[in-house]
Amino acid sequence: AQSVTQLGSHVSVSEGALVLLRCNYSSSVPPYLFWYVQYPNQGLQLLLKYTSAATLVKGINGFEAEFKKSETSFHLTKPSAHMSDAAEYFCAVTRNSGNTPLVFGKGTRLSVIA
Amino acid sequence: NAGVTQTPKFQVLKTGQSMTLQCAQDMNHEYMSWYRQDPGMGLRLIHYSVGAGITDQGEVPNGYNVSRSTTEDFPLRLLSAAPSQTSVYFCASSYTPTSGSVNEQFFGPGTRLTVL
Secondary structure (H helix, E strand, O other): OOEEEEEOOEEEEEOOOOEEEEEEEEOOOOOEEEEEEEOOOOOEEEEEEEOOOOOEEEOHHHOEEEEEOOOOEEEEEEOOOOHHHOEEEEEEEEOOOOOOOOEEOOOEEEEEEO | OOOEEEEOOEEEEOOOOOEEEEEEEOOOOOEEEEEEEEOOOEEEEEEEEEEOOEEEEOOOOOOEEEOOOOOOEOOEEEOOOOHHHOEEEEEEEEOOOOOOOOOOOEEOOOEEEEEO
């Protein structure tokens, strides 16, 4: 079965500091991996996805993630946090191409301190 | 395009009542799904559909029914509401990707349900 583990339910950073949100996956086959963001009282929005084309994936709003097979990780980073980045972030995995269900991590709430 | 729409936005039910959460998309997406979001639990899949007339169970299907009679609509029915079904419910859809690829899922704004 596919699964993802997000380390840290809450991360707090200062404005302008590096953002690092951790995600480790468990998969018996090469996975497809996603990061979604949820702003308060809204639905989820895709930040980026990994589909084996490149190990470093760039997304929206300055976020990027690197797929590391040896570490089974797909951590999300942003060089400089902005107040508007405060939200909940979800890592998700699916094992198949095509239309298949996503399995989500439990989420990490990011707070940005002025 | 309106994208994925969900109604109602908020609902309060009493234990034992039934109701239907509506989900519609105008993007001609074949794949649709329902998730529930609970604090500290992330999103858990309830049911999904890969096309009209085809549905399947997800991780937490008990207490919920779905049907998919059209491409556009994917309603979620609670037959006899229980307090454990208090949650935020999200509907999502995606289009069939090219071979060997996978597409993002587009999410609706959610329905916040409270069962007393």
